Amino acid sequence: MRLPAFDYELPGNLDEALELLNTYGPNGKILAGGTDLLVRMKQGLALPTHLISLKALPELATIRESEVGLRIGAAVRLRDILTYPTLEDRVPGFFEAVSSIGAPSIQHFSGTIGGNLCQDNRCQFYNQSSFFRKARQPCNKAGGKTCYAWEGGSDKCYSVCQSDAAPVLMAMEAEVVVRSKQGERTMPLAELYSSVGERPLTLADDEMLTEIRVPNPGPGTGTAFEKLTYRSAIDYAVLSAGALVQTEGERITRARLVIGAVSRAPLGIPTAQNILQGRPPGDEEALDEAARAAANAAEAFIANNMAQPAEYRKQMVSVMAKRALSRALSRTGMTEAT
Amino acid sequence: MKRLPLELTVNGEPYSLSVEPNRTLLQVLRDDLDLTGAKEGCGEGVCGSCTVLKDGNPVRACLTLALEAAGCHITTVEGLAEDGVLDPLQQSFIDHGAVQCGFCTSGMLMTAKGLLLRDPKPGKNEILSALSGHVCRCTGYAKIAEAVEAAADTSAKER
C-alpha cells in the first residue's frame, strides 16, 4: 500500500517544530512513531501536505522525575516507559495499560506515549480503505452527513477513543503540557479530549503535546487497567477500564474510574467516588454498585462502531469496571509511602 | 514532493540514497535495494511479515518512513546468515518445521532475533509475548515458538 505525497520536515529543536506547526496549520501533522498516522494516510483518511518528524527532538524523548511524580516527554517510546526502573511497582495500572497496546513488535519500539494519547478516534465504518468507503456516502467524520454506527443515522459521530493509556492516566489525574509558538499551557489530561468524534482533541492546529505529568499515587493507593479483547495482542480494546483507589485506615477515601473505548472520549465515572467513599475495602456490594453506575453511564454511548456486538459491550462494562476497581483496591497496600 | 538524501546501513553495508518522503522503509528495501526478504502482507501494521530490525529492535517496515531510518542500522532476514552459515535461529526454524509457506517467516525470525539480542535466554512466556503480533496462517505457531526456544537454548549454551 502506498502513501500519498507529502513533504518531510525534520526540525532539530522544539522551537523549530513549533514554528513549522504554526506555518502549516491544518496541513501539517506531527509524525511520532507513525503507527496510527501512517495507516490513516494509506487509507486516505488523513492527507497532510507536511509531516513534521519528532525524531530529532531528544528533549521530548526523556523521562524526568519531579517532586510530585513522573514527567514523561511526549515522544518517549512505549518500550522506554515499560523498562523505566520501578515504574511497574509505582504505577502498575499505567504499566498494564502501556503493555497492552497493540503488540511489542508493532508499537513498543516505535509508538510513543504522545502518539497514543493523540491518536484519532476509530469506527468500523470509517477506518477502512477508500475502496470500502466508496460503497456509500461519506459519514460525518469523513465530511458527510450521517453516522452508520448509530441505528437510523445521526448528526453526531459515534467514533471511539481507542487510547489504552488514557483511561488509567485520567483515573490518576495526569496532566498534559501543551505548547505552541505562542506559549505553553498545562491542563488535566481529561481536557485534551473534546468529546466530538470528528475532531476528538482540543488541541489547536499549531499546538502539540510536549509532556505528560503522572502524579505519584501516594501511600495507600492502587491503580489498575483492564482491557477486553478477543486476541491477547494486536487488537484494539473492545472496551477497557482504568481505576485508582485510595484507602485510609479501613475506609476507601478516593476512587477514580474511567471507562475506555466506549465513547468519543475516555468516559469518567464521577459517581464511583460518591458510591465508594467511606465504604470498607471488603464491601463487595459497593464495588458492584460502582460498576453498575459505570454501565449505566456508558450505555448511552455504545454504538455499532466495532465488529463486536454493542449489546455484548454494554454487558461487559460493569464486569471490566469491577475487575479494575478490585485490582486497584488489592494494590492499596502495595504502594509504599513515597 | 521534495526528494531527500538518506544515509543508512543495511545488513552492515552503508547506503547513500535519495528518496521521496512517502516511500516506506519496506519499499526502499524491496524495490531499491532488492532485499525482498521482508514481505508486504497487510501494509497496515497488522500482520508482521514486513518486520526488520532497526538498531536491533523490531519495527514494521510498512509503517516506517524510509527517511525515519536515517542514520540507523537496519537488519533484514538477508543479513542473518554469516559467510553462508545460517543463523542458529534460521537453522532451528528448519529443524523444527517452523516454515510452511514461508510468508511470515522473515518477520518471525527478525522479531525472534531482536528478542535474543536483548535477552539471550528468554523464557517461554517472553518468547510468546515477543512473537505476539505476528500472524502465521500455516504453522499454528507451536513449532515457531519451539524453534525459538531451542535456538535460545543453543546460543545460551555456546556462550
Ligand SMILES: Cc1cc2nc3c(=O)[nH]c(=O)nc-3n(C[C@H](O)[C@H](O)[C@H](O)COP(=O)(O)OP(=O)(O)OC[C@H]3O[C@@H](n4cnc5c(N)ncnc54)[C@H](O)[C@@H]3O)c2cc1C
Ligand atoms: C495493528 C495495530 C494495532 C494497534 N493497537 C492499539 C491498541 O491496542 N491500543 C492503542 O491504544 N493503540 C493501538 N494502535 C494505535 C497506535 O499504534 C498506538 O496508539 C501508538 O501508541 C501510537 O503512537 P505513535 O507514536 O505511533 O503515533 P503517531 O501515529 O505518530 O501519531 C498519532 C496521532 O497523534 C498525533 N501526534 C503524535 N504525537 C503528538 C504530539 N506530541 N502532539 C500532538 N499530536 C501528536 C499525530 O499527528 C497523529 O495524528 C494500533 C495500531 C495498529 C497499526
Ligand code: FES
Ligand atoms: S505488511 Fe507490515 S505489518 Fe503487515
Ligand code: FES
Ligand atoms: S508459514 Fe505460511 S504464514 Fe507462516
